[in-house]
Amino acid sequence: MAWNELRHRARLVKSYAGVPHVDANESRLGQVFLNLIINAAHAIPPGNYEANEIRVSTVLDDQGVVVVTIADTGSGIPPEVRPRLFTPFFTTKPVGVGTGLGLAISHKIITQFGGSLTYDTEVGKGTAFHVTLPLAVDVAPVRARTSTTRSPAVRRGRVLVIDDEEPLAMALRRYLGKEHDVTAVFSAGAALELVRAGERYDVIFCDLMMPQITGMDLHAELVRSAPDQAARVVFLTGGAFTAAGRDFLDGVPNLRFDKPFELKELRKLVNQRVR
Numbered sequence: 001m002a003w004n005e006l007r008h009r010a011r012l013v014k015s016y017a018g019v020p021h022v023d024a025n026e027s028r029l030g031q032v033f034l035n036l037i038i039n040a041a042h043a044i045p046p047g048n049y050e051a052n053e054i055r056v057s058t059v060l061d062d063q064g065v066v067v068v069t070i071a072d073t074g075s076g077i078p079p080e081v082r083p084r085l086f087t088p089f090f091t092t093k094p095v096g097v098g099t100g101l102g103l104a105i106s107h108k109i110i111t112q113f114g115g116s117l118t119y120d121t122e123v124g125k126g127t128a129f130h131v132t133l134p135l136a137v138d139v140a141p142v143r144a145r146t147s148t149t150r151s152p153a154v155r156r157g158r159v160l161v162i163d164d165e166e167p168l169a170m171a172l173r174r175y176l177g178k179e180h181d182v183t184a185v186f187s188a189g190a191a192l193e194l195v196r197a198g199e200r201y202d203v204i205f206c207d208l209m210m211p212q213i214t215g216m217d218l219h220a221e222l223v224r225s226a227p228d229q230a231a232r233v234v235f236l237t238g239g240a241f242t243a244a245g246r247d248f249l250d251g252v253p254n255l256r257f258d259k260p261f262e263l264k265e266l267r268k269l270v271n272q273r274v275r
Contacts, residue, residue: 006037009044010052010072017059019066022133024113027175027263029133032106032117034167036070036129039102043074043127064135065115071128077121085119102165105238109260153179157202157274160184162191162218163236164210168259172205175263180270188213195226203270204229208237208245208256216248234269236261 006012033056040054052073061067077085086107103117110117114134121127159176161184163169173184183199185191188210208215215235222230235249235256249256257266 006041006054008046008049009041010049010054012037013053013055015055015057017057019058019060021136022066022113023136024115024133025262027171028109028113028260031168031171031260032109032131033068033070034171035102035106035165036131038167040070040072040074040127040129043072043076045075061132066133066135068131068133069128070131071126073126076123076125077119077127078123082121086117102167105259112260153271153274155274156180157270158183158200159270160191160194160199160201160204162186162188162205162210162215163207165207172263172266176267176270179267180274187211188215188218191218192221195222195229200229201232202274204233205266206233206235208235208249214245216245219252219254232273234266 037054037056044052044054054073055069055071057069057071059067059069086104107117110131110133116132117129118132119127119129157180159180159182161169161172161176161182163172163184164186166186169184169186173182176182180202183194183201185194188206189212191204191206192213206215206218215233219230219233222233231254233254235254236259237245237249237256238259255269
């Protein structure tokens with residue numbers, strides 16, 4: 001998923017030391033690492049692939065914790081930006097590209113695991129983000145999964161994912177795509193174009209806070225033009241939204257999932273609705 005962002009910008013170098021298991025959730029860690037890699041790619045202008053690199057490394061440090069480092073040779077983080085780097089909705093990207101929740105959510109996920117997300121940076125030379133994670137205690141042997149752990153879908157459903165955080169949208173498409181036909185778009189405007197063209201979905205996962213057209217705006221338009229699709233919207237929220245957003249969620253019957261969420265819970269919901 002990150003290759004399209006990397007291929008014209010930098011080489012991806014992997015330096016993996018042997019490390020023990022950590023106490024964390026695999027899908028949530030994947031969301032964090034994908035976000036950090038794509039952010040690293042965005043810090044490097046395209047066109048000089050051979051001269052730049054993004055290095056992903058793992059090590060067990062002297063304190064007995066696993067450290068995963070994602071380092072780039074990009075532009076670095078300006079001093080005036082650093083104090084707000086993990087603040088929800090703060091972004092240095094152009095208007096219409098991202099809501100600034102990626103790093104805030106990544107920080108929240110890692111701290112929930114008892115770890116930390118820190119960085120070193122130098123303007124003009126690059127940035128390294130360090131994810132520290134505690135070791136797993138009493139790791140149980142992996143057991144064969146049984147069919148009772150999940151309810152399979154009775155048919156392949158049609159799912160639309162709308163989120164301006166591209167790594168998350170693509171992760172959902174890949175995960176849910178094992179059982180369903182999933183379309184991912186990165187703006188509410190693109191989603192409305194699909195519905196106006198006659199596309200219909202069993203479930204629509206929609207980010208609440210997006211630039212230009214919000215999830216609230218999209219829902220209002222669907223209520224007007226495609227009420228059957230409005231009823232199928234499930235909102236995804238970063239847990240930090242405006243008073244208007246809170247009032248909106250309280251006033252509609254649609255379900256919502258707060259980020260970070262468990263991917264298996266979204267899959268369970270889709271499978272329940274596809275009948």
